Amino acid sequence: MDDPVTAALADAFPDRTVAELVGVGPSWNGGNETVGVAFADGRRAYLKVAVEGDGSRIGRERAVLDHVAARGVVPVPRVLTADPNASVPYLATAPAPGRDLLEVYETVDTDRERESLLRGVGRALAALHEERFEGHGEITGGRRETGLELDPGSWTDVLLATVERTREISTTDRLADHFTAVIDCIEENRDRLDDAPAALLHGDIAKPNAFVVDGGGGAGAERDHSRVGLLDWELAHVGDPARDLVRARDQLCNDFDSEGPERFREAVYGGYREWAGALPDGFADREPVYRVVRVLGRSGFLDQWETYLDTPREELEERIEAELEERIAAV
Numbered sequence: 001m002d003d004p005v006t007a008a009l010a011d012a013f014p015d016r017t018v019a020e021l022v023g024v025g026p027s028w029n030g031g032n033e034t035v036g037v038a039f040a041d042g043r044r045a046y047l048k049v050a051v052e053g054d055g056s057r058i059g060r061e062r063a064v065l066d067h068v069a070a071r072g073v074v075p076v077p078r079v080l081t082a083d084p085n086a087s088v089p090y091l092a093t094a095p096a097p098g099r100d101l102l103e104v105y106e107t108v109d110t111d112r113e114r115e116s117l118l119r120g121v122g123r124a125l126a127a128l129h130e131e132r133f134e135g136h137g138e139i140t141g142g143r144r145e146t147g148l149e150l151d152p153g154s155w156t157d158v159l160l161a162t163v164e165r166t167r168e169i170s171t172t173d174r175l176a177d178h179f180t181a182v183i184d185c186i187e188e189n190r191d192r193l194d195d196a197p198a199a200l201l202h203g204d205i206a207k208p209n210a211f212v213v214d215g216g217g218g219a220g221a222e223r224d225h226s227r228v229g230l231l232d233w234e235l236a237h238v239g240d241p242a243r244d245l246v247r248a249r250d251q252l253c254n255d256f257d258s259e260g261p262e263r264f265r266e267a268v269y270g271g272y273r274e275w276a277g278a279l280p281d282g283f284a285d286r287e288p289v290y291r292v293v294r295v296l297g298r299s300g301f302l303d304q305w306e307t308y309l310d311t312p313r314e315e316l317e318e319r320i321e322a323e324l325e326e327r328i329a330a331v
Helices: 004-012 056-071 101-107 111-129 155-169 176-188 241-253 262-276 283-294 302-309 313-329
Strands: 018-023 032-039 044-050 079-083 090-093 137-143 147-152 199-201 210-215 224-230 237-239
Touching: 004 018, 004 032, 004 044, 004 079, 004 090, 044 056, 056 079, 056 090, 056 137, 056 147, 056 199, 101 111, 101 210, 111 199, 111 210, 111 224, 111 241, 111 262, 137 155, 155 176, 155 237, 155 283, 176 283, 176 313, 199 241, 237 241, 241 262, 241 283, 283 313, 302 313
Parallel strands: none
Antiparallel strands: 018 032, 032 044, 044 090, 079 090, 137 147, 137 237, 199 237, 210 224
């Protein structure tokens, strides 16, 4: 029982026989580990474990999953059991009711279908953002009956807290000065940030964190990918919906320091407009600040990017230094 996953598995499913544990791929969010669980009776589950013992992200994710499921606007996995206060905190969910977005995206045949998938993500985000809160804040818990519990704060301060979380899980400090530059940029723009609307943000929209509930289309026809669900909610918070949308577009469409095809970007934004009627209020004014924040997804994880891009780290450092300077100048 020294292994955290084994200990959590025994606590979560004391009367179930496990046939196999399955890896779910790499994660850049340290502190938690997720495994697929195949039981002897043929049923399956996913188990997320706080391997370092901090159950705050487990508690946040459980509260948000219950909240989103109760509202019914975005498909989410069903919570089977969870205990953020256990000696090894854990969250167990049923398999997502659909196919992984990344898998579907890589197997479709046409850009038209890829655009359909991206529009589906845009619509899902718009549906999520429909519920507005009186103020911004960090999610500390919640109950299905009473809603989410928040530690309130200005949007600037909540955004700064997300930057600190990124610093905590970053895998290299070679460009630690980038965090200082981004924090300075946020502080200098408090006036334009703090008036932003307050909505529930997923916080990490990427292809591995979404799934597709297929519909429409028959043999030989393109399928309708209009229904997209979301999983992995541990970074959720209440903030500016524009920030969620900028991050989604970046993680879904862009490369290390290059913009993806315009038609894919417009698919994400177009899907959002289809549902909400328009992009979030003040989007154009605050988007440049959020583009600066997004650089930290490169700066803090250069060693990860290096393995994917097969490019010397020194060259990546030079490229992302130039990108940060350009984005700050555009604010």
